[in-house]
Amino acid sequence: MEAGIVRVPVPLEGRVPTGTTNAYLLDETLLIDPAGRTDDLDAAVDAADVKHVAVTHAHPDHVGAVTDYAAETGATVWCRRGFESRFGAAAGIEPDRTFVEGTRLPAGGGVDVIDTQGHAPDHVAFETTGGTVCGDVAVAEGSVAVAAPEGDLRGYLVGLRRLYARRPTRLLPGHGTVIDDPRATCLRLLTHRLHRERRILAAVRGGAADVDAVVDAAYDKDLSGVRDLARATVVAHLEKLDVEGRVAFAAGTGAVAPE
Numbered sequence: 001m002e003a004g005i006v007r008v009p010v011p012l013e014g015r016v017p018t019g020t021t022n023a024y025l026l027d028e029t030l031l032i033d034p035a036g037r038t039d040d041l042d043a044a045v046d047a048a049d050v051k052h053v054a055v056t057h058a059h060p061d062h063v064g065a066v067t068d069y070a071a072e073t074g075a076t077v078w079c080r081r082g083f084e085s086r087f088g089a090a091a092g093i094e095p096d097r098t099f100v101e102g103t104r105l106p107a108g109g110g111v112d113v114i115d116t117q118g119h120a121p122d123h124v125a126f127e128t129t130g131g132t133v134c135g136d137v138a139v140a141e142g143s144v145a146v147a148a149p150e151g152d153l154r155g156y157l158v159g160l161r162r163l164y165a166r167r168p169t170r171l172l173p174g175h176g177t178v179i180d181d182p183r184a185t186c187l188r189l190l191t192h193r194l195h196r197e198r199r200i201l202a203a204v205r206g207g208a209a210d211v212d213a214v215v216d217a218a219y220d221k222d223l224s225g226v227r228d229l230a231r232a233t234v235v236a237h238l239e240k241l242d243v244e245g246r247v248a249f250a251a252g253t254g255a256v257a258p259e
Contacts, residue, residue, distance in 0.1 A: 004028070005130050007172065008044050010035040012061055017139065017175035021061045024133050024172060030054065030107035031075065032126060032133050033174060034065040045069055052107055054078040054099070056135025056174060057120040058090040066091040078105065083122040099124070116163070118156025119146055125163065131170040131178070137163060138185050140177045143192050147232035153240040157193060160186045200237045204247050204256050211235055211254040 004027045009020040012035055021035035028048035033055050034041060050073040055062050058079070070077050070093060079087035081098035088094045099105065101115040105126070112127040119136040126133040136144050137159050146156045163171070164186040171179035179185050196218070203217035215227070215234050223230050238256055242249035249256045 005128070005172065006044050006048075007178065008038070008041045010038050010041060010065075012036055012064070014061075016061045017142070017145075021174055022172070022176075025050070026111060026126070026128060026133070027107050027109070030105060030111060030126075031069055031073075032056065033062045033135070034069050035061055036064040037068055041065070045073065050075050052076050052078060052105060054105065054126070055087070055091070056116075056125065056133065057123040058083065058087045059120055059136070060090060062135070062174060063087075063091040067093040080122045080124055086122060114162065114166070116159035118152050118154075118159045119144055120150055121152070123159070125159075127166065127168065129169070131172045132163065132166070132168040132182070133172045134163060134168075134179075135174045137173075138171050138179060138182075138189055139173050139175055140179050140185065143189060145229060145233065146193075146236050147229060148235035148239060149232075151232070151236040153193065153197075153236050154243065157190065160190050160193075164190075196233075197237055197241070200234060201241060201246065204238075204241075205258050208256070210256060211238070214238070214256060 006025040008023045010023055011020050023034045023041055024032040025044055025048050029051045031050045031053045053066055053070050053075045076096045078097050078099055079095040081100050084095055099113045103113040105111040114125040114127055116123050116125045116137050146153055164183050168182045171182040199218040203214045208214040208217045215231050238249040241247040245259055247256055248259050
């Protein structure tokens with residue numbers, strides 16, 4: 001890893017990509033996404049001088065040990081402005097301070113907050129000279145879940161394009177290995193989402209009249225164990241297409257028709 005950046009994978013139970021969430025220590029002073037307590041993360045925190053704790057978003061697999069480490073280090077706890085209640089309910093602690101797009105957190109030479117809403121409504125990334133902590137915007141392999149009711153496909157695609165345009169030196173994801181080809185990865189994920197959208201639109205135009213019919217037509221693989229996630233993803237796509245006037249989607253009933 002780049003000097004001043006420590007990545008600590010935290011094993012978690014349940015449906016978590018790769019089975020771990022990455023916690024990051026930046027310049028020994030900023031702890032990001034402490035998903036849970038482990039001996040490795042304890043050791044990393046003990047060896048540092050943590051003054052601030054923040055998360056990319058308040059999903060359970062990113063906030064599990066915020067309270068513990070904040071209490072032990074006396075660190076200032078940050079969250080995205082406007083989402084204080086959401087953060088408090090998930091992390092079990094109220095934030096001390098809030099940030100917005102463009103806020104520079106006082107860690108090392110400065111850590112800039114970037115709006116990357118989409119995977120979650122409160123999602124942000126943290127940009128440093130050594131890489132961008134991107135949470136669940138990107139992964140080295142596979143794709144990111146953007147699922148209704150929280151997932152916003154329009155926002156997610158904007159976030160990917162923003163990361164691409166900023167030319168990060170590397171992406172430090174919430175799950176899996178560090179991404180050393182950030183622009184290629186952003187393009188791959190954009191291509192995947194737009195390919196899925198084309199299949200969903202073709203399914204609707206081909207006569208699929210409700211969400212489950214669209215799922216059946218748009219996926220050509222066995223969805224055993226993940227059909228609920230595929231369905232939520234399709235709903236997020238249909239919501240985007242409805243906003244754009246390309247389909248008529250009734251979220252209450254799940255009915256869909258070509259526009």
